[in-house]
Amino acid sequence: xxxxxxxxxxxxxxxxxxxxxxxxxxxxxxxxxxxxxxxxxxxxxxxxxxxxxxxxxxxxxxxxxxxxxxxxxxxxxxxxxxxxxxxxxxxxxxxxxxxxxxxxxxxxxxxxxxxxxxxxxxxxxxxxxxxxxxxxxxxxxxxxxxxxxxxxxxxxxxxxxxxxxxxxxxxxxxxxxxxxxxxxxxxxxxxxxxxxxxxxxxxxxxxxxxxxxxxxxxxxxxxxxxxxxxxxxxxxxxxxxxxxxxxxxxxxxxxxxxxxxx
Amino acid sequence: xxxxxxxxxxxxxxxxxxxxxxxxxxxxxxxxxxxxxxxxxxxxxxxxxxxxxxxxxxxxxxxxx
Numbered sequence: 001x002x003x004x005x006x007x008x009x010x011x012x013x014x015x016x017x018x019x020x021x022x023x024x025x026x027x028x029x030x031x032x033x034x035x036x037x038x039x040x041x042x043x044x045x046x047x048x049x050x051x052x053x054x055x056x057x058x059x060x061x062x063x064x065x066x067x068x069x070x071x072x073x074x075x076x077x078x079x080x081x082x083x084x085x086x087x088x089x090x091x092x093x094x095x096x097x098x099x100x101x102x103x104x105x106x107x108x109x110x111x112x113x114x115x116x117x118x119x120x121x122x123x124x125x126x127x128x129x130x131x132x133x134x135x136x137x138x139x140x141x142x143x144x145x146x147x148x149x150x151x152x153x154x155x156x157x158x159x160x161x162x163x164x165x166x167x168x169x170x171x172x173x174x175x176x177x178x179x180x181x182x183x184x185x186x187x188x189x190x191x192x193x194x195x196x197x198x199x200x201x202x203x204x205x206x207x208x209x210x211x212x213x214x215x216x217x218x219x220x221x222x223x224x225x226x227x228x229x230x231x232x233x234x235x236x237x238x239x240x241x242x243x244x245x246x247x248x249x250x251x252x253x254x255x256x257x258x259x260x261x262x
Numbered sequence: 263x264x265x266x267x268x269x270x271x272x273x274x275x276x277x278x279x280x281x282x283x284x285x286x287x288x289x290x291x292x293x294x295x296x297x298x299x300x301x302x303x304x305x306x307x308x309x310x311x312x313x314x315x316x317x318x319x320x321x322x323x324x325x326x327x
Contacts, residue, residue: 016325016326016327017325017326017327018325018326018327019325019327020325026325039326039327040323040324040325040326041323041324041325041326041327042294042321042322042323042324042326043321043322043324044268044269044319044320044321045268045288045291045293045320045321045322046268047286047287047288050291050322051322051324052292052293052321052322052323052324053291053292053322055322055323055324055325056292056322056323059323068326069326069327071326071327077299078299081296081299081300081301084301085294085295085296085301085319085321086294088294088301088303088304089292089293089294089321089322089323090323156327157327206327207327
């Protein structure tokens, strides 16, 4: 179990709802993933097309918690207004706060992120900021009242996995009591397992499942990998070492001769 | 008067945001609104006057990562 602002969840996989080949595949993938939380967004609604209304009906059928994002916002002002609209629309104090610095890397704009987080926390939001592994940004976000931090593993949709493993390890060590969720850049179940082995509380992903050859099967693969990674962390991993260390007992080795020991 | 609704120019006689939403068929829809970059709660749409060149956003739930 892990906590998000005092609420406990069993599944450590948070799944995005975008880019699936069909609404039916999205529904099946969410079910196969066992995710209890899915991310959603808000976009301009056409009076003629009304795409959002149908999408919302589908999400309601899933019976999961929704975590609205502020994807596409480039300033604190835009992110705050988007979060306010999301709170009314989805009836939740949660917001996955994104303030984007650059369209090529989709990296967080950390100054605007801290500014927006401070404003939203003061308004009663429970902020889940999409950030980097930068410790000073994490400190500022925690001071602003963020009880969850969501560092990227690598750029959104890049599938490159944990490109700064040491940085993520350090962040975990500095914030032992904060809920840390890896958000973005995960491409393979093994990468998600690696994040969990570092002691991260959960993983949020979208593209790796939605764009997989078989999204439903991949959703299940991620669910199992995340569970395995968590079990591995809880069990306590052994430390890597430079040289070999025999697992079979040396004592009693047949034909053993002392002069072979250097 | 001319305003912008979701980035598109729209000619409207609506005096308030609530009237605009009604003329676009959004009264019962699951939408949220903003005017000139600031959120307007659904309960305040009737109290929010519109002026020429106002920029209105009307958004709904959508897929997201």
